[in-house]
Amino acid sequence: MSKLSKNQKDLKEALLSLNRVMAEKILKKLKKQNSTLFLVENVFIPVIEDIGIGWENGDHALSQVYWSSLYFEDWVDQEINLGFAQKSNHPKMAIAVLEDYHGLGKKIVLSIMRASGFDLIDFGIGISVDDLVQKTIDEQIEILLISTLMLPSVLRIADVTGKLKEKGHEVKMIVGGAPFRFDRELWKNTDADLMVGNAGDVVGVINGLIEKYFR
């Protein structure tokens, strides 16, 4: 787990205990000396990553990850209303829950990504392989995130990658969801480029991908 500064630790504590008043107070104080962008990139994102790792290690609960990501998104929305301009120049991205109706992971990832300045298209839940392939091509998606909870859905991801290749559409694919945590080798069967073990890792993984393939 990364070492957090005192400010980061205080914010983390406020988020984990669902104490919005405390979180507001901490952020208000920090804003006097820092820009919103600085707070997003150097305070919020490391804290969210840390909470995600804590969940993966069994130290925190999913409800805490959910509320933290939602608070992060709400806070950034407030800042946007106050004039904060997010970055908009990044590869075109989308997220979907493949053949599966469990949408919580997607919702958390969307909140974290949007709050971190990434604009994602939401392809929704329960999408079939063919629909996902078609939408990815139609929307000219360059980075595709696929969330799954059920093992049979995981096993269909390779069909998505295969069909996209067949159709000559270049896309970087990131997968995540419970089955990948229970079998760390499983994601390799999907032909995806990367796997994220928890939603908190997604911003770092996307930034790494952009740095490597899109700069």
Next chain:
Amino acid sequence: MNSLERVLTTIGQKEPDRVPFFLMVTMHGARELGLSIEEYFAKGEQVADGQLKMRKKYKHDCLYNFFYAPVEIEAMGGEVIFREDGPPNSGRPFIENIEQIEMLKLPVPTESPIINEVLKGTRIMKAEVGDSVPIIGVVMSPFSLPIMQMGFSNYFDLIFKRPDLFQRLMSLNENFCIAWANAQLEAGATAICYFDPFSSVTVTPKNEYMKTGFEVAKRTIGQIQGPTATHMASGRCLPIIDSLANTGTLIVGVSVEEDLKEIKDTCKEKLTVLGNLNGIEMCRWDDKTAEQKVKDAIKRAGKGGGFILADNHGEIPWQVPEEVLLSISKAVHKWGKYPLQWADEK
């Protein structure tokens, strides 16, 4: 010893003749009968037949009347989506906004066709095995059911924003769950597996669990007229073991993400441990791996009784090959015989 005697001995925290072994196979019964998963679960007599055939093949110590997770949802008029290669899932939640709970009414379980198929299957199994094999009935806990009734995020909102409506939903679900569990016991189930993943610390922090899932479980389990096993369906539970014991449950189904020895030591004399083979990894095990995993689990938790070997989720994935299940069974019968002298050897 027959299977029931073996299980009762281990629950009594004593060593039986062999480590009891619950192979929680559900969909594999469809393969035995040459049916699709949807066809198989349409009739209770088919599930009973599948369970009996699988027990004969894999030589495990229980029969399992579990059809699929959204049985309660189907009984409540919700949507169930079948697929050819995995467990049926609940579809669009029937509680679309929190305010609906104010006027919500739930049916009487035994008026539902799917519930009656489960009960029919249970009666057939009971007639076949009598008191020689435990028949495990299943309920979704009132606290975990809303994941399917309203979706995860709406449920988080309900708990934290509308405690009044949360209490109302719990009250409705508790009544349903108690009636459903007792109907299964009356039909011949020996014990009820109380699936409660939302109570695991993977989902809910301990302090919140104590105010919510714990109270619900205590009230509900207290009114189920037979023994219960609380199953976390892959979720972690080590920090709440003592509280789980205080709900009145006898057995806890534990996650592969936690150390089985630590769990066993914490459960000592309070709860019997059920677990914790990794069902997802199991899909790619070979004979040697299966034997090693079984040996490891028995070595970590078998001594002194209080342990039933099983998978960690309460449902073996459809993708796990028959050969792997046979290898697991062979290994339990080879390495599970008490006393476990080999487990002390370095």
